[in-house]
Amino acid sequence: MKVDIQSLGTFNQLAHEGAQQATASMAQMTGIDAAVDVTKITLVDRDDIGEHLDDRNFVGVQFDFEGELSGQTALVMDQSCSETLTDALLPGDSAADMAESGVKEIGNIMMSGFIDGWADYLETTIDHSPPTYIEGIGRDVIPDSKTVEGDDDSADQLFVFKSQIEWLEESVDFYIYMLPDYDSLTDLMMTHADTAGDAIPIDKLQVFNRMTERGTEKAADNVSMMTGIETEAEVSQISFARIEDVPKQIGNAQYVGTVVEFTGLPSGFLLVLFDEQSAKNVAEALMPTDVDSDELTDQHTAAIEELGNIMTSGFVDGWANVLETSVDHTPPRLVHDMGQAILDPLAAQVGQHQEHAFIIDSRMQTDDIEFEAEIHALPNEQELREALDELMVERAEETEADPDELFQ
Missing domain, CATH: 3.40.1550.10 (CheC-like)
Structure with a gap:
């Protein structure tokens, strides 16, 4: 199975544009300006996903998605970032009590736009589950990407799409992880591959x-x-x-x-x-x-x-x-x-x-x-x-x- 450079570039650009759309949605909801700092595709061992996250407390939301492309995606931010976001979304004393629902609401708007961008490009439907609130220390917040039925059991390395978003006036950032099932992603990549070229x-x-x-x-x-x-x-x-x-x-x-x-x-x-x-x-x-x-x-x-x-x-x-x-x-x-x-x-x-x-x-x-x-x-x-x-x-x-x- 092969994947060409053009399709890698196309998929990386898709992830970048999806992250930009998600960031714009967040800015419209909260009034906080932010920008996509970097987007990349990484081939990494399953056990090493989220390796760069330190021992801080992180929260976020997780979705399952299925269709021509299936897998999991997650929006992750540290605790202080979530408090600032939810306070902007739900100002006042009630923000602390509404922290979890605020994170879920922000995550739902951001990640729906992210996944819909992929579906529009692929000219197909990609359904996603309701957002699930997640929390954990460091990399433990990232959802486990288990081998699913029909996946190649030998695929202990995964392609992971990661976008890092930073606030323009704050020293905090948050991350979008997209963890497609190996077979569905590589099948899509193969349809874009020019096996006679690159x-x-x-x-x-x-x-x-x-x-x-x-x-x-x-x-x-x-x-x-x-x-x-x-x-x-x-x-x-x-x-x-x-x-x-x-x-x-x-x-x-x-x-x-x-x-x-x-x-x-x-x-x-x-x-x-x-x-x-x-x-x-x-x-x-x-x-x-x-x-x-x-x-x-x-x-x-x-x-x-x-x-x-x-x-x-x-x-x-x-x-x-x-x-x-x-x-x-x-x-x-x-x-x-x-x-x-x-x-x-x-x-x-x-x-x-x-x-x-x-x-x-x-x-x-x-x-x-x-x-x-x-x-x-x-x-x-x-x-x-x-x-x-x-x-x-x-x-x-x-x-x-x-x-x-x-x-x-």
Whole structure:
């Protein structure tokens, strides 16, 4: 089964426009201006959905929908955001008592518009259930996406549409998650695919996602070996977004790390980024003596460059092994800036040749010290497609292989 870039772009645009319509409905109801910050399609393990949500209390609404496209969708916001929204909708002392009904009313208007936009485009009917109020801590608020009858039981990776909406005058945001049933979405994607053109085999995209996981695990092993700090790989996923949305994949906190350009099949850029405290902690684990400074010194940055090089090599070598190709990379270039400022010029360079981009994201962390690292890869989309085609033709017998076996 294949899906082409055009259909991915079309579906991503549909989700973006649906989120815009939902946001406009919310603004009309409450008088609060908001904007869609980013929309993306992510291929992610079922267990990793909502991984970016922290340990705050979240509330929202959930719908089931069915028709030519079936699945679940949810509108999620943190508790303080919901209180502000419901107070705007139901001003006065009664707002606290009406919080749940207010969230359901806002969610019903927003999500109905979101789903109706898909139905209009597909020229079909998509029915949805009444809104169900949901609450939970962090990712637990996201509805479980279980394998349904008729779904491929092996589909442990799902395509998830996620839109992030931010208020223009407030430092809060909320999220729309659309979790289509795997079979219904891929069937629709296949009807839009041009198999003679820029189609990507979905099963190989899943294998590539597994490659990313193994590359992250290898990078984490390298960190453990160099520092003595037991480090674990966490989330790994592939996202598809408009070029202008790519820099928004990274927060605007200050990061320290390395950037390399890799060449071969595919080519692109790879970033290894640490928050400032993590960079300081992991760098000092590499140093033979303690550094008496609260700031990042030349010794710290030299250690980060060395660590970034080792992590990059382990990550990229995993790709080369599976693709049976040569993937080289430049020496690491140290970066120390806000996340979007780091990624923006790289996205602009890639965007000279493509309107959308695949973004490969991984994370690792340890409980031993305050430490978290992110790996972001931005490959050339056409070359990634060519690499996956080569994997399908030359190693077709491994199409259904356990990705663990590919890394022996």
